Amino acid sequence: MRKILFALIILGLVASSCGSKKKAARKRNTDKTKTVRVEPKTPTEPVKKENDTKNTGFTRMKVSSTEEYIEIFASIAQDEMREFGIPASITLAQGILESGSGMGELTLKTNNHFGIKCHTGWSGGMEYHDDDEKGECFRKYDHPMTSYRDHSLFLTSRSRYASLFDLRKDDYHGWAKGLRKAGYATDPRYPQKLIGLIDKYRLYIYDEQVLGSSGRRERVVSDNDTRHIVRRGDTLYSISKRYNTTVEALKRANRLRNNNIAVGQELKIR
Structure with missing residues (x-):
């Protein structure tokens, strides 16, 4: 009987010891377990922006006022005046009016600062926009400077604007009226709007800077001595028609x- 009681006591001690070890082991394992916070990964691909030149090739000038527009584009207008003979004041005034000082809806989408429509033969970018009629096609450019250059080419390559280049380079009144007469705009007050902008912001000073002291020379020296400065696109035939003469007479x-x-050559007409 004593032997049986002793054996039961031994078994109880062994069972108690094993239970304690298992609890201790579970506790140690629990202590080693830690919560690891996983941070979300940052995307490695850049976000594509509408005016990101690296991704789209489209450069948009950010403008917040008419004064800032003039500051940005005055030198470009003067460069165009030197090369093509269009008064910088007229170019700037048209840019301000047609583009809403660079902040208009169409200009922001197309870099079109002069409201030039696609027309027959245009093979560049296009954007459809409601204007005089619904869904009209307008030219689209990658850079505003391209719009300024295309404006110069547009005026110098169309015969209906040819008479404007007979005016003095500082005659912005004549240019404003001539543009409306030639059909550049349908608004009957277009000349007054351009002249108003030129006077308000003193845009004529940019013409004076280009012309200097010798730039105001009249093309008509006297009644019997008319001279013509050759510009891009001129031919002897087109000049002869403009002055009601002949090619042979010009050559003589x-x-x-x-x-x-x-270009730049001075021709005696008669």
Whole structure:
């Protein structure tokens, strides 16, 4: 009987010891377990922006006022005046009016600062926008400077604007009226709006800077001595028609051996 009681006591002690070890082991394992916070990964691909030149090739000038617009584009307008003979004041005034000082809806989408429509033969970018009619096609450019250059080419390459280049380079009143007469805009008050902008912001000073002291020379020296400065797109034939003369008469007056003329060349008409 004593032997049986002793054996039961031994078994109880062994069972108690094993239970304690298992609890201790579970406690140690629990202590080692830690909560690890997983941070969300940051995307490695850049977000594509509408005016990101690296991704789209479209450069938009951010403008917040008319004064800032003039500050940005005055030198560009002057460069165009030097090369094509269009008064910088007129170019700037048209840019301000047509583009809403660079902040208009169409300009923000297209960089079109002069409201030039697609027209026959245009193969560049296009954007459809409601204007005089619904869904009209307007030219779209990658950069505002391209719009300024295309404006110069547009005026110098169309015969309906040819008479404007007979005006003095500082005659912005004549240019404003001539643009409306030639059909650049349908608004009957277009000339007054351009002249108003030029006077308000003193845009004529940019013409004066280009012309300097010798730039105001009249093209008509006297009744019997008319001279013409050759510009891009001119030919002896187009000049002869403008002054109601002939190609042969021009060649004789200027001692030309052929029909070749150069931009900037001065021709005697009679």
